[in-house]
Amino acid sequence: MAQIIASDIVKPSSPTPNSSKTHTLSCLDQASPPVYINLIFFHENHQSKQREEISQRLKQSLSETLTIFYPLAGRIKQNSFIDCNDAGAEFVEALIHTRLSQFAENPKIEELEHLVPAAFSSATDDPILSVKTSYFDCGGVAIAVCFPHKIGDISSFATFMNAWATAFRGEASGIIRASFDLAIRFPPLEMLVSGLRTGITEEKLVTRRLVFDKDKVERIRKLEASRSEVKDPSRVEAVSAFLWRSFIEAHKQCAGGVAWFPAAHMVSLRRRGAPQVADHALGNCFTFAAAVVSADEDGDGDMLVSRLRAGIRTVDEDYVEAISEEEFMRELLNGLGDVFTKENCVLRVGFRMGKTGYAWINVCDDQFFSLIQANFNTLLN
Template sequence: MEIEIEVVSNETIKPSSPTPESLRKYQLSFLDQIAPPIFMPLVYFYPADAKFSSPEKSNHLKKSLSQVLSRFYPLAGQLIDDLYVDCNDEGAPYVEAVANCSLSQVVTNPIPKNMDKFLPYKVDEVQNLGMAVQVTYFQCGGTAVGVLISHKIADALSLFLVANTWAAVARNGNYDDVPSPKFEGAKIFPPRDAAGFKPSTGIVKEQLVTKIFTFPASKISALQERYSGGTAELPQRRPSRVEALSAFIWTRFISATQMKADPNKIYTVHHAVNLRTRLDPPLSEYHFGNISRLAIAMPSVGVDGGSELLQKVREAIRAVDGEYVAQLRQGDKHLNFLKERMAQANKGELVTFNFTSLCRFPLYEADFGWGKPVWVGSAGLVYKNLVTFIDTAAGNGIEAWINLKKEDMEKFEADLELQEFL
């Protein structure tokens, strides 16, 4: 059955109190400047709740969002180039819609391309907005809350901070006991003249396919065991769940697409790393903005069954240390490196595979007053060779949201060894 959504209202939610003139100009940090111009998407799905009618839920969500926007004031402003946010209290677009189906028809064997229907914009239609929301009501009385936040202003941890703060304010009816965000990004990572670097490098319009591959806990454990031994030259401690899955998916991708090492190409595997805990002194989770970067490993192609990649990823993540952060704060060296990589990408010399993990993040904490979500989804993104790891609702397995070119996906999902672990 084709899922259809009908928009029933369109409005803009403004902050509940005006932003002081002294805070009108929110300076982007260096890490915000180089972040891609896309939305980060999350869709929370909630079962019916007899205590709340749809109009009551609607008023509840709008009132609490207005309060939250007064604290997260950059999200209600307009992005000006890659420089700053004009915190003009314009507000966040808020769409309400009805679906022609029940909640269970969406969350049972979910299809990523359907997630776009529960979001007010496509992920690459970021314009100059900070945030946008769509609330969709199902025939069964269930609700979907779709949240988009600009990656130019925030990273994944900040997205969860906004969503969970909004839920807490809605649930409690006020801002008491909810910590305020800290806006210190530009002080920690001062902005630079980033002329010549295009943050949109890597965004592709070609036909991409996103599919969800769910790995149960028992199979993940078997993969952790597989990669525990390593080799005599590269002994391994037992890998984490994400390390083991990354090594497995990379090796299956290389095998399925029959990729052969080309001396004229550079092969890189990226892992997103939260920098808050790596600064001295460390920052709290309430520090808002882009405070994460990529650890870059350069594995050999087709050499082994994943142990070498594991070792190189660990080394790359270890290298995101105090010295790395100090260079990042200085900015120029990192900017030159990015420009060099951009040139290689534009010439087709760079083959990248990206992993980002939302495992152990507070994904299922967003209770707006009618219980925790039964499922949380993302959406199809605009980067090829991108894997996002998300805990399953039960918390023991992992969903891998994998973005590949159409022809690569056909080969990858037909891989027999991959199928054994699903």
């Protein structure tokens, strides 16, 4: 579907000073698995710009941005640091022989994969950052950016993308400078130098996109408030509990014999410590807050919202202070390892991007997903 027409390496417009050649990973970076965050940005070409002009401006502005975000042009070494050697980012261009409106109206995951850069291995000479720009027959453009979780969370990703967009508009002088000192706040740990396994297997799994509009979300929130001791659930708490309940019911019908049903929220640490961590600080600054119910106590699931809220509230100032301690980190990773096994985990709630747009992620097969859909319909009718 995608016809590759060019592949280049974009390097910073100015060399990185010798004093900044090494970027130390924090313990939170070290603890992040070697997986990538992929985001795709779709743009209609209202000004009928030529492909060559778009390509040149994207690469030039990316080069300017990499001068400021110089670790992204380096290479990760030994799960300990980034060699900021200005080796550059990958920039791939492709043609998509269809119209953007037809592609984006109701995209399928397997079709979106054609827009995303190829996944890298953990080799130390692989680029940290990869971009794939796809040009549609109508003139529309899709820009897919592949950003390694090893060096930053979604807040870091957003900071970089905002900076690149600013440079593209010709306003590079207005870019908010990122800071690269999270390793001072969360020092690296020797126990994490070897890195972590992803836990991803080669099993055949199914991916589905679930869309809840504003009215449906409000209906779910009222439903969860009526059955919970928490009478003011947030939208995230309400929809999370709704999904959790559906997964639990599906597990009971499909698997049977499951004794515990964990759920985990990704929680930002940037506002939960003292002092707070700035949004423009490049690096990982999040953890997972887990909540668990047993099959025996589940009942109608009227405690799900309160369990989720209690789990998130455990991530407080003391938690942030302790997370860089080796024993605390070891216990945290062991606990999350138990939660994130395929047999146990029924819900993993991901990140928020902007004012809306939450990602809920789970691993299941087709039969199990059909049961989940059936439970969605039952709960909403």
